Amino acid sequence: MWCPKLGRALRESAFDHLAADLQERRAQHLYRVRKMLDSAQGPEIICDGKPYICFCSNDYLGLAQHPAIISAAKKAMDDYGFGSGASHLVIGHSRVHHELEEALADFTGRSRALLFSTGYMANMGAIRGLLGQNDVVIEDQLNHASLLDGGWLSRARFSRYQHASAAGLAAHLEGVDTQTSRTLVVTDGVFSMDGDLAPLSDLAELTQAQGAWLMVDDAHGFGVLGRQGRGAVDHFGLTQNDVPVLVGTFGKAFGTAGAFVAGSEMLIESLIQHARSYIYTTAMPPAVAAATRAALSVLESDEWRRDRLAQLIRQFRAGANALGLSVLPSETPIQPLMVGDAMKSLAISQALADEGLLIGAIRPPTVPKGTARLRITLSATHTETHVNRLLDALDKARKVFDLGS
Numbered sequence: 001m002w003c004p005k006l007g008r009a010l011r012e013s014a015f016d017h018l019a020a021d022l023q024e025r026r027a028q029h030l031y032r033v034r035k036m037l038d039s040a041q042g043p044e045i046i047c048d049g050k051p052y053i054c055f056c057s058n059d060y061l062g063l064a065q066h067p068a069i070i071s072a073a074k075k076a077m078d079d080y081g082f083g084s085g086a087s088h089l090v091i092g093h094s095r096v097h098h099e100l101e102e103a104l105a106d107f108t109g110r111s112r113a114l115l116f117s118t119g120y121m122a123n124m125g126a127i128r129g130l131l132g133q134n135d136v137v138i139e140d141q142l143n144h145a146s147l148l149d150g151g152w153l154s155r156a157r158f159s160r161y162q163h164a165s166a167a168g169l170a171a172h173l174e175g176v177d178t179q180t181s182r183t184l185v186v187t188d189g190v191f192s193m194d195g196d197l198a199p200l201s202d203l204a205e206l207t208q209a210q211g212a213w214l215m216v217d218d219a220h221g222f223g224v225l226g227r228q229g230r231g232a233v234d235h236f237g238l239t240q241n242d243v244p245v246l247v248g249t250f251g252k253a254f255g256t257a258g259a260f261v262a263g264s265e266m267l268i269e270s271l272i273q274h275a276r277s278y279i280y281t282t283a284m285p286p287a288v289a290a291a292t293r294a295a296l297s298v299l300e301s302d303e304w305r306r307d308r309l310a311q312l313i314r315q316f317r318a319g320a321n322a323l324g325l326s327v328l329p330s331e332t333p334i335q336p337l338m339v340g341d342a343m344k345s346l347a348i349s350q351a352l353a354d355e356g357l358l359i360g361a362i363r364p365p366t367v368p369k370g371t372a373r374l375r376i377t378l379s380a381t382h383t384e385t386h387v388n389r390l391l392d393a394l395d396k397a398r399k400v401f402d403l404g405s
């Protein structure tokens, strides 16, 4: 194209290909679009102006609209206003943030905990903060994107072992000199798109034997698994020595937002010095910290929410098995229905939406090619009737789309 101001033709730019890239994504049925929520989170929502039963939220315990959590946030807003004003290291670290860190250390049985504004930042910050060029990071191949990105960003030697395979990890650890290279093994506790658990006891044994550290991101286990919701690490009875770096997020079962890393005094002090996503960002609003503290109390005391969730998971799995549906083997609120083809997963998601049920079609690159799925999630606030509605709609879809095991 001629530019009269410069008096010459404009050079072609690699950005000119963005439109073609978008077109290509559309053609492959991988284009991502956002829905617009018009109500609070809950089992029954209004989305894009229409009512739905929601089976795609991570609000596993139904705390996102809990009155005690909302009133804790309001009280903190009265006391502190809304914005935190600065990073934790400048003047953004309020008493409310600090008390939440202490409560989380206590809850997880760790020496200390450190707040981050999001789980993505906690993972990036922890991995990058602990490792450098001469180090080694080994990750489960199905880890969450934030863990993989943290590994790549750290510039450490990066490799991935076969999903949930302790033997796979052992092979990767062989030959690593853990005396000269800090070696961090990183895994999800509960895998976000599959719902299964990492073999944490085996991973802990292997890493300890080799002088490596194990980092577990328990975003989907906290609140749901373990004693009073202490998570997957507690479910396996693992201590701070077994899992030196423990990550939890608040955007799921806690019903709020943000995250923490828990571990030894030395770990937390190191992250305060080196984790760039902790240092160079504004602290989460105090109201979010206060709401999360209230969520922690509810989550600890409301055992009925976990019991109810377990009951709904059993109901759903029994119903899905009776229909011959290929639901992945998961005992957690994440109950993915494997479809395979991206276009088909979108079509089923749309057919379910037409029946008033909202379930996301998860497609590559979020999951590996050929493994598109419907990520069904359950919450303690669903009812038996909601789950029956889901099973009925899946039965109908099964007949149209040839869905089976």
Ligand SMILES: Cc1ncc(COP(=O)(O)O)c(C=O)c1O
Pocket: 117, 118, 119, 120, 121, 123, 144, 146, 188, 192, 217, 219, 220, 249, 250, 251, 257, 258, 259
């Ligand atoms: C396993 C896992 N880790 C980390 C994150 C990121 O947490 P956040 O949403 O707080 O950034 C997510 C999802 O959001 C996740 O599924």
